[in-house]
Amino acid sequence: MSISIAVNGKRHVLPVAAETPLLYVLRNDLQLNGPKFGCGEAQCGACTVMLDNDATRSCVFPVGAVGKARVTTIEGLGHGERLHALQKAFLAEQAAQCGYCSSGMLMAAKALLERNPNPDQATIRREMAGQKCRCGAHNRIVRAIQRAAQELRG
């Protein structure tokens, strides 16, 4: 019983059952803090990571179904002095209060910009609808995504 997955550019072989939700493998086996448990029912988006270029709810996605897809978490987006444009934009806009939803927001935003590098505000609001925020940082998050999109387009 072992699973091989590529996370943030590194391959791991882990002795876990195939049906284990990806979230617990990321958080507990790989000790990644980014993806968060929010509901366990794919309803809030706190656990969002990317499988290749698609935003995926890791709380219900079995690790055995990852296959050859590359998993990216917020830790793989950027860190330290080498932050991704989205992380820089979230800092510039101070786009959080508690920050519990932030990792999922950033990953969903990354997937959005992969699909659409130049989304208007209405598109961002529609595409981010599945990501819940309770503190009310929505407008800052929208501004941060627009800021990052602009920077990435150069």
Add this chain to the structure above:
Amino acid sequence: MNTVRLSRRAFGKLAVAVVATFSLAPFSEFAWSEPDLPVDLRANRRLDGWIRVDEEGAVTIFTGKAELGQGILTALSQIAADELDVNLARVRMISADTARSPNENYTFGSQSVEQGGAALRAAAAQARAVLVGAACRHLKVSEADIRVEDGAILVGDGRRITYADIVRDEHELLACDIAADVTPKRPSEYKLVGKSVPRIDLPAKFTGGAAFVQDIRLPGMLFGRVVRPPRYGAKLVSVSEASVMRLPGVVAVVRDGNFLGVIAEREEQAIAARRALIEGTQWSADFVALPDVDHLQTALPQWRSEDKVISQAGQDTPASSIAMQLEATYSRPYLSHASIGPSCSVAQFRNGHMTVWSHTQGVFPLRGNLATVLEMPTGTVDVVHVPGSGCYGHNGADDVALDAALLAREVEGRPVKVQWMRDDEFAWAPISPAMVMRAKAALSRDGRIADWNYEVWSNSHAMRPGQPGGVNLLAAWHLAKPFQPSPPPEIPQPYGNGDRNAVPVYDLPRRRVTNHLLPDAPIRTSSLRTLGAHGNVFAIESFMDELALAANADPVEFRLAHLSDPRAIAVVREAANRSGWQPEAKGDGQRGRGFAYSRYKNIGAYAAIVVDVRIERSTGAISVTNVTAAIDVGRVINPDGVKNQIEGGVVQALSWALKERVMFDRKQIATRGWQDYPILSFAEVPPIDVVALERPDQASLGAGECSLGPTGAALANAVANAVGVRLRDLPLTPEKVLARLV
């Protein structure tokens, strides 16, 4: 534990050996002893209990206040760094830890900047005075001859000495009491206070740093989950313990009366075992009869109540020259905290000592209740604050801390992390009480309010751990040897419980305000952001608009005619000006705008809100198209932080008012998941324009709660303005709007 710097830090590095320098006596014994000192200093006089400087020049600030997502540690670091004349990069914050921090009671009620900030400012001013005094003695100069830059004392002739140099010579310099006559800087001298300093905790949260209690990983840590009764009152009959013990990774099934939990090696194993336990457990058919969720407005005033007149004036003379009388009844439903992350805690029982990491609002009160339930001496229990998901009041944080401690006790030596599942959170975290508000008023012939009579009914909004007469922790009520909840407290005005903000902020020479505290709570209730202020301001400010309409007056002018506090008048005028308020503008049957004003707790921050709406007449759906907020929070510590708090408060209040309602049938809570409890989403959040009036010479007032009451009322007023329909029962759902549009 809760240490944050600009760089990421591993939790393991934080266990620096710093011992408590405060007594264990309860906060309240000191709180009123020396009225000249900031209240939080009276219980915590030792200077080195607040501030330490090490031989490298790093400054450690100890605060009893906790980061709830509101940015308080950033604001407090600005205050301390400014008083000490050090750069923010030198400062690290240690917060809310029973082993290390001052006891500042709870982090609640928008009091952290007001009280915690005032205390820290005085402590930091004293520390600077002591350090500078020592430097002057050493350099043989007077204070007039020096200046301080980033912890270095500079003399005009080029000589310098640093705080680090001073403490290297005199280790015990800050081991003294804080003087009662310490003089902080003048506001004009501030360099950091008043600046939009970036939040010190956000870099970790945006990069996957360890920032939350959920992120704690300790060697040998196990994972726990709890199984709650299906409803209030149900008793545990039988448990499929043996079959669950055979599941992969299960370490223990813990049963104590009606408390049931499971511990496993891996988190998903604990979750699977919980599921198996739920399926294999029998509960008795007992239940607590719940009210009809659709008729709370008529039910609440019938319940047993403890009645108190909390404000009255002018009752000796009858109201005269009355032109008309108005009466209206308003209501709001039970509301959920609905934090994104379910409550979580880590506990470890080792060598007779219990350590609990928790996102509680009150580490000291929680410690006391944990010690009682665990039957351990208080000194053998420590509670360390670590942030959790956004905290808007008394949620499940304290309860899950007891859950974790009860499980950890069964696996001595090994830490146990417990996180509630989503349905645990919705069904068992304290719920914010439903409220009914009845307002009657008389208008005089000159269009003024000649008489005001107001009543409010609600269960207690204040059922936190640490209150006398019982133990307010969920699992404690389920144990074989159960504890009883504390009775609801009567909280005096102006703070209030369900009657917070029940006394209008207007000039009402003849008035009578009555609070009906409902002590029998069928639903487990406690504190959610603003307590009763949300319901009361919704009612009072809706009623003010109804009175203005009856008096043929513009809502803004009508309010101004009943206000005399210049700061109140200023925020009302600012909100009107900034939003381009058109006096007596009527809605067009589709679009409209509404106004509301309040001063939080009648002594806190001022907020005036304008809400613009568009009503879809075919569906009754309300779109909020714009919000303008004018506030006065006194001296602003961090302008962007205040703005963020106001924006968040507006969004949360719109969500409450448009969508939210905890549902139950006559036996059990039915709201169990997000499908049952929609909240405002991206596409529904309007542009929000926030302006804070400049009040650099006024004391700081907490910003976290002032916007919520007026936002709900301004929304209802906007709907009434748009379509001429007055809705008095929250939430303002499309069905309710549509039913009245025909």
